[in-house]
Amino acid sequence: MKEPAAVLQLVNQFAIGGAEGQFVERVRCHPEGFRPVVACVNRAGPHLETLRQLGFHVEEFGLRGSLLQLNTGHQILRLAAFLQREGVRLVHANDFYANVLAVPAARLAGAKVICSRFDLGHWYSRAHHVLEALACRGADAIFVNANAVRDLCVDEEGIAAEKVAVIRNGIDLRAFDAAAKLPLEKEVPPSRPTVAMVGNLHPVKGHFNLVEAVALLKPQFPDLLVLCAGEGPMRPVIEQQIAHHGLRETMLLLGHRRDVPALLLRAQVAVLPSHAEGMSNALIEAMAASLPVVATAVGGNVELVVEAGAGATGHLVPPHKPAQLAERLAGLLRDPQRCRALGAAGRKRVEGELTLEAMTRRIGELYRSLLQSTAQRQAA
Numbered sequence: 494m495k496e497p498a499a500v501l502q503l504v505n506q507f508a509i510g511g512a513e514g515q516f517v518e519r520v521r522c523h524p525e526g527f528r529p530v531v532a533c534v535n536r537a538g539p540h541l542e543t544l545r546q547l548g549f550h551v552e553e554f555g556l557r558g559s560l561l562q563l564n565t566g567h568q569i570l571r572l573a574a575f576l577q578r579e580g581v582r583l584v585h586a587n588d589f590y591a592n593v594l595a596v597p598a599a600r601l602a603g604a605k606v607i608c609s610r611f612d613l614g615h616w617y618s619r620a621h622h623v624l625e626a627l628a629c630r631g632a633d634a635i636f637v638n639a640n641a642v643r644d645l646c647v648d649e650e651g652i653a654a655e656k657v658a659v660i661r662n663g664i665d666l667r668a669f670d671a672a673a674k675l676p677l678e679k680e681v682p683p684s685r686p687t688v689a690m691v692g693n694l695h696p697v698k699g700h701f702n703l704v705e706a707v708a709l710l711k712p713q714f715p716d717l718l719v720l721c722a723g724e725g726p727m728r729p730v731i732e733q734q735i736a737h738h739g740l741r742e743t744m745l746l747l748g749h750r751r752d753v754p755a756l757l758l759r760a761q762v763a764v765l766p767s768h769a770e771g772m773s774n775a776l777i778e779a780m781a782a783s784l785p786v787v788a789t790a791v792g793g794n795v796e797l798v799v800e801a802g803a804g805a806t807g808h809l810v811p812p813h814k815p816a817q818l819a820e821r822l823a824g825l826l827r828d829p830q831r832c833r834a835l836g837a838a839g840r841k842r843v844e845g846e847l848t849l850e851a852m853t854r855r856i857g858e859l860y861r862s863l864l865q866s867t868a869q870r871q872a873a
Contacts, residue, residue, distance in 0.1 A: 495526075496528075497526055497527050497528040498526065498527050498528065498583065498864060499527075499528050499530055499580050499581045499582060500523070500529055500530065500581065500582070500583045500584070500585055501530045501531075501532060501575075501581045501583070501585065501595075501604075502519070502520050502530065502531050502532070502585050502587065503532050503533070503534075503554075503584060503585065503586045503587060503594070504516050504531075504532075504533050504587040504588060504591055505533065505534045505535060505587075505588045505589070505590045505591055506534065506535040506536075506537050506538045507533070507538030507539065507540035507541040508537075508538040508539070508540070509538070509539055509540070509693075509724070509749050510693060511662075511773065512611045512612075512774075513538065513540055514540070514774065515611075515774060516540075517540050517543055517544065518663070518665065519852070519853070520544065520547070520549070521547060522665070522853050523853070524854070524856050524857030524860060525857060526857065526861070527857070527860055529549070530552075530579055530581060531544055531549045531550075531551050531552075532552040532572070532575070533552075533553055534553070534556055534591065534594065535553070535555060536551055536553040536555075552575060554568040554571055554572050554575075554594060555568065556568060556590060556594075560624070565594075569597050569598045570598075570601070572595070573598040573601035573602045574602075576598060576599065576602035581602070582604055582605065582864060583604060583605045583606070583860060583863060584598070584599045584604050584607065585606075585609070585860075586606065586607065586632075587609045588609065588611070589621065589625055591609075592609065592629065592632075593628050595608070595628075596608065596628045596632055597631075600631070605634075605864065606631075607632060607633065607635070607636050607859070607863070608625075608628055608629045608632040608634075608635050608636070609635070609636040609637070610629070610635060610636070610637045610642050610645070610771075611638050611642065611772070612642070612770070612792075613642065613645055613769045613770070613771060613792055614645070615697050616697070622650070626646075626651070626652070629646065629652050632656070633656070633863055634656055634657075634658055634859060635657045636658055636660060636859070637657055637658070637660075637771075638659070638662050638771050638772035638793065639661065639770075639771050639772040639792060639796055640659060640793070641770075641791075641795075641796070642771050642792070642793070643659050658855075658859050660852060660855040660856060660859065661772055661796075661847060661852065662774055662777060663847055663848050663849040663851055663852030664774075664778065664781055664843060664847060664848060664849060666781060666843065666844065666848055666849075669754050669782075670781075672754040672755060673754035673755050673782065674755070675752065675755055676755070677752050677756060677759075678751065678752045679747070681718070681747075681756070681759055683759075685716045685717065685718040686714050686717050686718065686826050687717075687718045687759055687761055687762075688707075688717070688719045688720070688760060688764050689719075689721075689722070689757055689759070689762070689763050689764070689784070690719065690720070690722070690723075690763070690764050690765065690766075690775075691721075691723060691757075691765075691775040691778065691779070692721075692722075692723045692765065692767065693723040693724060693725040694721075694723055694725030694727040694728050694731060695725045695726070696727060696768075697768050697769050698723075698765075698768075699765075699767045699768055699789065699812065699813075700721070700727065700731045700766075701731070701734060702812070702815045703721075703764065703766045703815070703818070704734045704735055704738060704740065705819075706766070706815040706816070706818040706819040706822065707738070707744050707819075708738040709815065709816060709819040710822060710823055710826075711738075711739075711743060714823070714826060718743060718745070719744040719745065720745055720756060720759065720760065721744065721745065721746050722747050722748075722749075722750040722753055723747075723750075724748045724749045731746065732746065754781075754782060757778065757779060757782035757784060758782060760782075760784060761784070761825070761829070762784060762785055762786070762787065762822060762825045762826060763776070763779030763782075763784040763785070763786045763787070763807075764786070764787045764788070764822060765779075765787075765788040765789065765794065766788070766810075766815075767788075767791060767792075767794070767812070768789065768791060768812045768813065769791055769792055770789075770791055770793050770794050772793040772797070773788070773792075773794060776798070777797065777843060779839070780797070780806060780836075780839030780840060780842060781839075781843045782840075783833075783836035783839065784832075784836050784839065785806065785808075785825055785832045785835035785839065786798055786806060786807035786808075786835075786839065787807055787808045787809075787810065787818065787821045787825065788807065788808075788809060788810075789810055789811065789812040790809040790810065790811060790812070794809065795809060799838070804841075804842065805834075805835055805838055806835055806839040806842060807839070808824075808825075
């Protein structure tokens with residue numbers, strides 16, 4: 494029996510977030526024929542314990558502040574030695590710092606390397622953009638989760654189009670549906686028209702625009718409830734804005750929640766007013782929960798939300814336009830029948846294209862194509 498090929502899954506850290514959750518799912522449901530080895534830059538975060546429970550020892554290659562320090566070169570050499578010791582034939586780097594470390598280390602170790610890009614780099618400085626583009630040009634393949642991210646890599650950074658593989662995020666529907674039936678961690682007010690938003694409290698997620706939209710909706714829907722799952726540094730300012738508009742009983746900041754599937758079942762509509770996105774896990778989960786979605790027309794959102802035809806799943810609005818956001822939300826809240834139709838189409842889309850199984854199959858195809866090309870060159 495052929496031994497599975499070792500693949501190093503390298504990530505920065507194990508925080509709560511969509512990309513981090515997808516990383517755990519990719520490791521847990523690794524493609525058949527490949528053995529995952531897990532390493533990180535910073536051995537911290539809630540998902541670290543999840544990986545330990547799955548039986549993984551996580552090796553750390555810690556950076557110290559600026560990448561210009563000598564320690565960066567030391568960690569690259571350590572990583573290259575680790576790859577050779579573990580017999581790793583393929584490195585899959587999963588974020589900025591992992592990309593920067595993985596490419597030179599893999600080259601030193603004679604391994605193939607994949608860089609990953611899961612957003613539009615909205616938080617990057619110019620130096621970040623240049624450095625990651627250089628790393629990606631040196632990789633054997635670029636793993637992206639949305640056409641918008643692919644276009645950024647190809648059109649703006651000059652990466653060869655044939656190196657970029659678009660593999661959309663996937664959800665474990667069986668686990669999602671089981672979690673949706675569980676009781677909530679903390680109860681929320683019942684029997685009110687409810688809108689749900691899942692997203693950490695960062696500026697890019699557009700919570701301020703949502704507060705303004707909710708203020709416009711409140712006179713039309715006095716009992717409106719808006720549930721916001723997620724945590725982050727913007728909490729104090731968002732709380733201040735909520736209080737300023739008199740929305741403390743309307744818009745609830747619930748913090749980190751591990752019961753998102755059950756929480757979504759309490760809502761009639763999902764919303765995502767972000768200013769930039771890759772492929773939003775929040776939107777996929779909302780569609781899996783059979784909710785219609787109102788999202789901004791940015792990044793990968795336009796690839797998920799269909800506005801017209803039998804397959805319509807919701808509405809798109811421009812970013813930074815709370816009045817248009819409010820108008821679309823109001824239209825759905827007034828039309829339960831259309832909500833059900835849009836939600837059913839969203840669920841069907843997830844079942845057909847956005848499952849964990851589909852994502853795993855595509856990743857396996859990418860891994861095999863890279864290793865087969867190596868084998869063919871060695872045989873020639």
